[in-house]
Amino acid sequence: MRVLGIMGSPRIKGNTDLLLDEALKGAQSQGAEVEKITVDKLKIAPCREYYGCLRDGNCVIRDDMDDIYPKLLNADSIIVASPMFFYGLTSQLKALIDRCQALWARKYILKQDFPSSVRKGAFIGVGATRGKKLFDGAILTVKIFFLSIDIRYVDELLVRGVDKREEIKEHPTALSDAFELGKRLAPK
Numbered sequence: 001m002r003v004l005g006i007m008g009s010p011r012i013k014g015n016t017d018l019l020l021d022e023a024l025k026g027a028q029s030q031g032a033e034v035e036k037i038t039v040d041k042l043k044i045a046p047c048r049e050y051y052g053c054l055r056d057g058n059c060v061i062r063d064d065m066d067d068i069y070p071k072l073l074n075a076d077s078i079i080v081a082s083p084m085f086f087y088g089l090t091s092q093l094k095a096l097i098d099r100c101q102a103l104w105a106r107k108y109i110l111k112q113d114f115p116s117s118v119r120k121g122a123f124i125g126v127g128a129t130r131g132k133k134l135f136d137g138a139i140l141t142v143k144i145f146f147l148s149i150d151i152r153y154v155d156e157l158l159v160r161g162v163d164k165r166e167e168i169k170e171h172p173t174a175l176s177d178a179f180e181l182g183k184r185l186a187p188k
């Protein structure tokens with residue numbers, strides 16, 4: 001069982017990073033092999049709509065996405081984690097997701113088969129405010145992302161009212177909730 005964590009915040013050891021680390025520890029506690037991608041450390045150009053992917057399912061842009069595509073396809077479960085930036089995912093993470101138009105093309109245009117097992121995905125979101133709709137846009141984006149790479153959206157952890165670096169450590173339940181989410185995603 002391989003669990004891939006995608007860390008969307010530019011703030012290393014910030015709230016998202018700490019939450020994702022706990023979730024991956026939870027998955028590891030169940031025997032899963034885990035890997036974390038920190039999107040901000042990668043060079044990922046935004047999608048340019050060249051649409052080379054419609055021909056053969058491959059993006060024509062050569063950058064760090066070359067290594068990410070196989071990781072996305074080989075994971076049994078994926079956890080996407082992001083702070084809310086203007087009620088959405090960070091632009092670094094959105095660039096990675098947009099570049100998965102190539103995988104969308106494999107599935108929906110070229111009708112290529114994806115890994116046959118049921119693959120599961122979860123979303124961890126964190127934001128400073130307490131707005132009711134704070135995570136609505138991000139959840140929709142993550143759901144559509146998962147759909148296009150043949151992953152079922154099964155779980156989420158949404159944490160409001162957390163702003164400063166490491167403020168998540170003062171939250172009464174968020175870190176243990178993240179650990180439990182990771183455990184649920186990788187049952188023994």
Ligand SMILES: Cc1cc2nc3c(=O)[nH]c(=O)nc-3n(C[C@H](O)[C@H](O)[C@H](O)COP(=O)(O)O)c2cc1C
Nearest residue numbers: 009014015016083084085086087127128129162163
């Ligand atoms: C550019 C930017 C935009 C933000 N937009 C929102 C927002 O729309 N809603 C919100 O609740 N918090 C917003 N925040 C606050 C972050 O979501 C919050 O500080 C979060 O805890 C940061 O998580 P991190 O430490 O993982 O980066 C924004 C922060 C930045 C830097």
